[in-house]
Amino acid sequence: MQKPSDLAAGIETTSEFKRFSQKNDVFSRAFWDSSVRTDETDAFFASYRMEATPRRGDGFTQRDFALRNASWLISDIMTDRFAGQGRREGFQAPISNDTPIADDKHLFDSPKAASADVKKVSRFFGADLCGVTALDPRWLYDTRVDVRDMSQADLGLPEGLSHVIVLGHEMDKDLVRTYPSALGGAATGREYSHEAAIVMQLAAYIRNLGYQAVASMNDTGLVIPMAVQAGLGEYARNQLVITQKFGPRLRFSKIFTDMPLDIDQPKRPGVAKFCDICTKCADACPVKALPFGSPKVGGGTSSIQGVNKWTSDAEKCFSFWAKLSSDCAICMRVCPFNRDLNSWPHRLWLRLALSPARRLALWLDRYRAGRLKPSSWWARR
Ligand code: B12
Ligand code: SF4
Ligand code: SF4
Numbered sequence: 001m002q003k004p005s006d007l008a009a010g011i012e013t014t015s016e017f018k019r020f021s022q023k024n025d026v027f028s029r030a031f032w033d034s035s036v037r038t039d040e041t042d043a044f045f046a047s048y049r050m051e052a053t054p055r056r057g058d059g060f061t062q063r064d065f066a067l068r069n070a071s072w073l074i075s076d077i078m079t080d081r082f083a084g085q086g087r088r089e090g091f092q093a094p095i096s097n098d099t100p101i102a103d104d105k106h107l108f109d110s111p112k113a114a115s116a117d118v119k120k121v122s123r124f125f126g127a128d129l130c131g132v133t134a135l136d137p138r139w140l141y142d143t144r145v146d147v148r149d150m151s152q153a154d155l156g157l158p159e160g161l162s163h164v165i166v167l168g169h170e171m172d173k174d175l176v177r178t179y180p181s182a183l184g185g186a187a188t189g190r191e192y193s194h195e196a197a198i199v200m201q202l203a204a205y206i207r208n209l210g211y212q213a214v215a216s217m218n219d220t221g222l223v224i225p226m227a228v229q230a231g232l233g234e235y236a237r238n239q240l241v242i243t244q245k246f247g248p249r250l251r252f253s254k255i256f257t258d259m260p261l262d263i264d265q266p267k268r269p270g271v272a273k274f275c276d277i278c279t280k281c282a283d284a285c286p287v288k289a290l291p292f293g294s295p296k297v298g299g300g301t302s303s304i305q306g307v308n309k310w311t312s313d314a315e316k317c318f319s320f321w322a323k324l325s326s327d328c329a330i331c332m333r334v335c336p337f338n339r340d341l342n343s344w345p346h347r348l349w350l351r352l353a354l355s356p357a358r359r360l361a362l363w364l365d366r367y368r369a370g371r372l373k374p375s376s377w378w379a380r381r
Contacts, residue, residue: 009229019138073193139223169250270353281335295308
C-alpha cells in the first residue's frame with residue numbers, strides 16, 4: 001500500500017527495499033571492484049589529470065581535454081581538501097561546515113516565509129531551480145565511502161535534520177550538443193564548479209541565521225527522488241529528472257537543514273507518459289545501457305533494491321565512459337525535452353508533449369537540431 005505522498009510523487013517501494021550503500025555505485029566500484037576497474041578506467045581517471053590525453057580526433061584533442069579539466073578545477077580544489085582524511089567532499093562525503101552556526105536564530109514569520117527567503121537567496125547565489133522537501137531517510141546512503149581504502153563509513157550527518165533544499169544548475173546548451181566528446185564534459189565540470197560555490201554559500205547563509213545546514217553535491221544520498229519529491233521534475237527513462245525549464249539538461253545539489261521550511265509538492269505533468277511512447281535515449285545509447293519497456297523492480301549490484309522504476313545497466317554505461325576517456329550524456333542530448341524551453345516555439349512543443357497529442361510532439365521532434373561538431377563549437381566566435 002503506497003503512502004499518499006508516494007502516490008503523488010509516483011514513487012513505489014516494495015518490501016525488498018534496502019537503502020543503497022555508496023560503495024556499490026559504479027563510479028566507486030571502479031576503485032575496488034576488479035570487474036569494473038580496467039586499464040581503460042585507469043586511463044579515464046588519468047585523463048582528468050592531463051596524464052593521458054588520447055588524441056582521437058574532433059572533440060578529443062588536447063584543447064578539449066584542457067577545457068574539460070579546467071572547468072572542473074574549483075570543484076576539484078574543494079573536493080581534495082580533506083581527501084587525505086578519507087573524505088572526498090561533495091562526492092564521497094558531505095561538505096564540512098566552513099562557518100559556524102550562529103548562536104542567535106533568526107525567526108521567520110512562517111515556514112512559507114522561510115522557504116521564500118531561501119529560494120530568493122539561492123537565485124542570488126546563482127541556482128537555476130530550488131525546491132524543498134521533507135528529509136526522507138530512504139534516499140540517504142546506508143554508508144558513505146572512505147576514499148583512503150574504499151571502506152564503508154558513517155555518513156556523519158548531525159542529528160535533527162528535517163528538510164532538504166534541492167538546487168538545480170543548468171548545463172550549457174551548446175556544449176551538451178557536442179556529446180559524446182571530452183569537450184562536452186566541460187558542461188558537466190563547469191556546473192560542478194558552479195554548484196560547489198552556490199551550495200556552500202547558501203548553506204553558510206542558513207548557518208548564519210542560526211540553523212544547521214549541510215552542503216552536499218553527489219555525496220550522502222540519492223538526489224533524483226529528492227528532486228522529484230521537491231517538485232522540480234519527473235523521473236524519466238534516461239535515468240534523469242526532466243524539468244519544465246531545462247528538460248533533463250541540468251545537475252542537482254542539495255542542503256540538509258533543520259530550518260522549519262514549507263515544502264513543495266511533487267508535480268507529474270506527463271513526462272513519464274511521454275517516455276511510454278518514446279525510446280530515443282535507449283535507442284541512442286551506444287552500449288544499450290538504458291531500459292526499454294515499463295519500469296521494474298530490481299537491477300544489478302549498482303542498483304537500489306525494492307524500487308519500481310526505470311533502471312540502467314550502470315556497468316555498461318561506465319564501460320563506454322572508460323572507452324571515451326570522458327563522461328557521456330548522449331541520453332541527455334537526444335531527449336526531446338532537451339531544447340530551449342525558454343523560447344515560445346519550444347514552450348508550445350512542451351505543451352503538446354504533455355498533452356494527449358504527445359505522439360505528434362514526438363513526430364515533430366525530428367526537426368530539433370542534432371549533434372554539434374566540437375570543432376564547430378570552437379570555430380564559433
Ligand atoms: C553514480 C552516478 C552515476 C553512475 C551510474 C549510476 C550507478 N547505478 O552507479 C554513472 C557514473 C555511470 C552516471 C552516469 C550519468 N549521470 Co550520474 N550520478 C551518479 C550519482 C553520483 C549517484 C547515484 C547512485 O548512487 N546510483 C546508484 C543506484 C541508486 O542507482 P540506480 O538504482 O540505478 O538509481 C538511479 C535512478 O534510477 C535514480 N533513482 C534512485 N533511487 C530512486 C528512487 C526513485 C523513486 C526514483 C524515481 C529514481 C531513483 O537515481 C539513480 C541515479 O544513478 C548521482 C548523484 C546522486 N547522489 O544522486 C549522479 C546523477 C544521477 N547523474 C547525473 C547525470 C546527469 C549523469 C549523466 C548524464 C552523466 C553526465 N555527463 O552528466 C549520466 C547518465 C547515465 C544514465 N542515463 O544512467 C545527474 C542527474 C541530473 C538529472 N537531470 O536528473 C546526477 C543527479 C548528478 C548531478 N550532479 O546532478 N551517474
Ligand atoms: S551516459 Fe551514454 S553510455 Fe551512459 S546511458 Fe547515457 S547514452 Fe548510454
Ligand atoms: S528520450 Fe524519450 S524515453 Fe528517453 S527520457 Fe527522453 S522522452 Fe523519455
